[in-house]
Amino acid sequence: MARTQSADLDRKKFFADPIMVTTIAVLIAFLTLFILYPLAILLVDSFVTDQGPTLSVFRRVMGMSNFRRAITNTLKVGFLVGIASALIGLLFAYVEVYVRLRTKFMGGLFKVVSMLPVVSPPFVLSLSMIMLFGKSGIITRYLLHIYDNSVYGFWGIAIVQTLTFFPVCYMMMKGLLKNIDPSLEEAARDMGASRWKVFMTVTLPLVLPGLGNAFLVTFIESIADFANPMIIGGSYDTLATTIYLQITGAYDKEGASAMAVVLLCITLFMFILQKYWLEAKSTATLSGKASRARMLIEDKSVTRPLSILCSLLALFVILMYICVPFGALFRTWGYDFHLTTKWFVQVFKRYKGLKAFKDSFILSLIASPITALLSMIISYLVVKRKFKAKGFIEAVSMLAMAVPGTVLGIGYIRGFSAGVFRTGFLQGLYGTGAILIIVFIVRSLPTGTRSGISALRQIDKSIEESAYDMGADSFRVFMTVTLPLIKDSFLSGLVTAFVRSITAISAIILLVTPQYLLITVQINEFAEKGAYGIACAFATILIAITYSAVLLMNLVIRYFGTSRNYQES
């Protein structure tokens, strides 16, 4: 029994479709060149010197006490942030799904919290943390009269990262809790268990794998985070910042490469654990859809403390965001609270604000449609087509999710500054806007691909088959059937890519040349200098841009989206 003839025929059919073959070839080339190659060159760099293969670079790097400390620091922060975010996320999700919220106000709070991580640049909270609790922080200095409070360091990073990442856990846990069939808990209640007992013996065990999943996702985000430790870390260095300093401060490219390899190994390990072990497990027990609406908890002794706790946390997060535009409007933060527009004026007059916004905006605007289209093409190929290189394409585009920006940045420096494999090939790319656009694309590709894949899985396979059967080739099928059917996913991918690009910093900061001014790099620079007024003014405008982008997307989806036309009914 051999399947040679069908394999042979499938190959013939595959090559009868030149557009698809070309697309796949281009995709493979792109993924190899801009994801695999930069990572491979890091390995080569750190293991191979002029004298041949060696471990000396690693030995040297591991000998540095500050690097060893950075490893433990990073892991400590990641661990704490992971646990705290997962638990707070669970709390929010539980309250939303299980508890009757009496006021509209609470519902609004929850919505804002789930929305914030989408629109905010990742390091905004560090700024406001310093402005609220730092030496001249409003709360510490004026409310509590503490004049020497230090927010820099472990606790600063941990709190800021937790507040930044927990909304993601909240959304993940919400999805899981909604899928629990209420009759499971009702049965336990009926058999005499108290509410607490039900939570501990039914609800919690059911979502435990999901909680672990949320923990790992946050853990990876935390150890890959560059901007927050940079701004609020002080002398508390994490891997991302140490690598950055190693290459920008000490010009030690081999050392930085080796460090990047270490960071990559940690995130990869976590990623594989998350992807192949917990992700599958977290939904396996909860495959059943809730059959009936859940009886919400109305018992005041439960609802009061829970909703007060959630409100306080949510208000705190919102306060921190509000503090950013005010930081840009006060004359001198912490000393002089007269309103002024001088920071905004300075941004544009003295610090070339317009150019910064133009550069960031245009580069992101170019990157986002390419990202959205690429991720839809990848999703289409992965979900709907059968071919040999499919596994490769899927794996590499998902791999990008586990690669911290700093690692990618170092990889690009090593991989492209002297051309591919130091041959000078593609050397012209380095230092241009094009390489920044490519970084934007690579950084946003996994998110877009993931949403595209889940959108496509909802679509009956025979719809595309029918178009194929009526005479359309792959290209036509994709353009006239697939893309229109996942228009929503495409649009949101477009905006997500735009927002992620315009707020990106970790890889970009290593690759940007003076020719381009990017908003995030500016914010980072001024925040580090302590020029919070300017940093806040930049950040405020950035938030305004990303928020309008999201609003625009929602508007477009509402009026032109797929759901309106036919998905209902």
Added chain:
Amino acid sequence: MAKEKKGVRLEHISKIYQDPKTKKDFYAVKDTSLDIEPGSFVTLLGPSGCGKTTTLRMIAGFESPDEGEIYLGGEPINALTPNKRDTAMVFQSYALLPHYNIFDNVAYGLKLRKLDKAEIKEKVTNILKLVGLEGMEARMTNQLSGGQQQRVALARALVLEPGVLLFDEPLSNLDAKLRVSMRTEIRRIQQEAGITAVYVTHDQSEAMAISDKIIIMEKGVVAQMGTPQEIYYHPTSEFVADFIGEANFLRGKMVSRNGSEGVADVNGSKVELSGLTGPQKAGDDCTLVLRPEAAVVADEGQLPCKVILSCFMGSYQNYHVMVGDTQVKVTDFNPKNKKIYEVGDEAFVKFDPESVHVL
């Protein structure tokens, strides 16, 4: 209407799949040869997993055969992609393009063939009239009932005037009544269009109502081919007899055989048989296939029995009786003025000698 009716020929076709659990290869379709004549309506019938859909998808080009060659109108088509084959398929889930209206759905394939606008409009209008959807061109697919969606799917395939029309269980998503009226419709339209059709279903009454020829498949191989009558009255195996219609199997032994006449011993009773076609001779074991509607329960008959179930069904009286150790179903139609036997009654199963088929 079709440009050219085409025949379909499968020569020793096999398709091998890998079991996802055991990782072992198995034949989904094995050494199947078919010859479907131009203009005929042929149904592939069988339980799920018998290879009927795989066979259809190989004709359409979605799957590639591992052995053998498929011919469409005399041309080998193994290496052609679905979009290059002169076939059009009607899918189980209809697979209408939800972002297009009815007109655009039907015009989709014509546009790909670069016909001019006026011609497309004319063809679409005509075909919609044929399937009874005139005036609905501007509707979106979700504004249609299941039956109407089915008609659009049919129109969309017909308008391409394909050499052969393929149906993959097209009626299985409709309710029972609509299924019956749609299958008559499909048959009418196929006859009017004069097109070759290959139809896949697991519903035997659908297959009988619609087909010129039925091909019954079992575990990847063809169990029997023939007209509905041939298959119903002269099944070649117990599987076929049981799958198409209801059947009682009575084990017995040939006592004598003389051409098409013979006598069998069933449970100690002598049963006269006529119209025999099989190879059985005196002394051979044999199985009598008796359709429930071909027998009645009576005071006298061939086989003594005991009634274990007697149930009034309106148009017939439903009996289960024991003939020795064998349970036999009998449906006695129009029971109004007949004697009704109750549970526990001793009686006989009575039938005409020629309505028994012997295996």
